[in-house]
Amino acid sequence: MSLRKIACLWALTLGVAPALAQAQVVPGSGTLLVTACDDFEDEKWNFTYNLPKASSNIDKTVRHPAGLSANYKWHESTYRGTPDHVKRVETPAGGIPGSKGALAIQTLNSGIPGQISNKFQQDDLIAGLAQTIGYLPVNRSPSFVVRVYMPPFEQWEKRTGSHFGFRADCQTTIDNPGSSGFGRLRRSTPSKKLENYWPGFFVQFNRKADGYQEDHAILLLRSGSRGEDVPGPKITTPGWWTIGMSFTPDGQVHYYAKPGVDDLKTSDHLYSSFPYSYRCQQVNTYFFNIVNQDDGKTWSTRFIVDDPKIYAVQ
Numbered sequence: 001m002s003l004r005k006i007a008c009l010w011a012l013t014l015g016v017a018p019a020l021a022q023a024q025v026v027p028g029s030g031t032l033l034v035t036a037c038d039d040f041e042d043e044k045w046n047f048t049y050n051l052p053k054a055s056s057n058i059d060k061t062v063r064h065p066a067g068l069s070a071n072y073k074w075h076e077s078t079y080r081g082t083p084d085h086v087k088r089v090e091t092p093a094g095g096i097p098g099s100k101g102a103l104a105i106q107t108l109n110s111g112i113p114g115q116i117s118n119k120f121q122q123d124d125l126i127a128g129l130a131q132t133i134g135y136l137p138v139n140r141s142p143s144f145v146v147r148v149y150m151p152p153f154e155q156w157e158k159r160t161g162s163h164f165g166f167r168a169d170c171q172t173t174i175d176n177p178g179s180s181g182f183g184r185l186r187r188s189t190p191s192k193k194l195e196n197y198w199p200g201f202f203v204q205f206n207r208k209a210d211g212y213q214e215d216h217a218i219l220l221l222r223s224g225s226r227g228e229d230v231p232g233p234k235i236t237t238p239g240w241w242t243i244g245m246s247f248t249p250d251g252q253v254h255y256y257a258k259p260g261v262d263d264l265k266t267s268d269h270l271y272s273s274f275p276y277s278y279r280c281q282q283v284n285t286y287f288f289n290i291v292n293q294d295d296g297k298t299w300s301t302r303f304i305v306d307d308p309k310i311y312a313v314q
Helices: 003-013 018-023
Strands: 074-076 085-090 101-106 120-127 143-149 161-176 191-197 200-206 216-222 229-235 240-247 253-259 269-273 282-293 303-312
Touching (some): 101 282, 120 161, 161 216, 200 240, 200 282, 229 253, 229 269, 282 303
Antiparallel strands (some): 085 101, 120 282, 161 282
């Protein structure tokens, strides 16, 4: 069954009208925003970590200065902290023709610096759109495309669960019930407030050793209208995948993926949704997410990304 047929079945199952997918914008459509992109071809590409890193998602502590790439296109998340290994590497076989450099992302100490939680923790590498092009309103139909190399399964961190994410930082306006007054005089004073949310992809590994029929990965799409993760295609042979997201003026998010490094097409559409029932108004940036068991000795799975690109139709 084709990925497009699967997407239609998901749409019917989740109560999303298939017609919504008709207005999709294929990631890679429009004008390439060159100043915000990176191809990692510069042999002098490097990243300064500025440790100890932030962990404000756990202990409300932001540790400045944040990590930053020499070309100012990537920076540490002041929410979760930067991955411990952000390094330009030789492009693995089968990558984009002519590509000589790509970016390896991996982490070890993903929780509070100097402490071990023995729980799943995350680090983020953020694209510096604020330093290059600023935010992107959805009336420009922005989209992101990246090639992701997934190593052989025997090289993955030995656990079932999410290992890698490719996500966007989005913003919308929601109702804020609010209240005022005291006691019997207390009354509701509805208002509006800005709300950030983070749709995108997670790569989940399901291990044979944990009861599955075989080692395999799956793309999880975040999210459906209720905030639930939607299962995407199963990956039985790792290697290069092309992944993309687009945002249309109606506030929808559209998810695309395919094995290999060829450009995305309409037939690579997986799913369209209003995540959390939100209508996106603007996209602030995108980021890569690395997950591991924060035990002080186990490195996360080493993912490699290449040629992250940003497009807009206006």
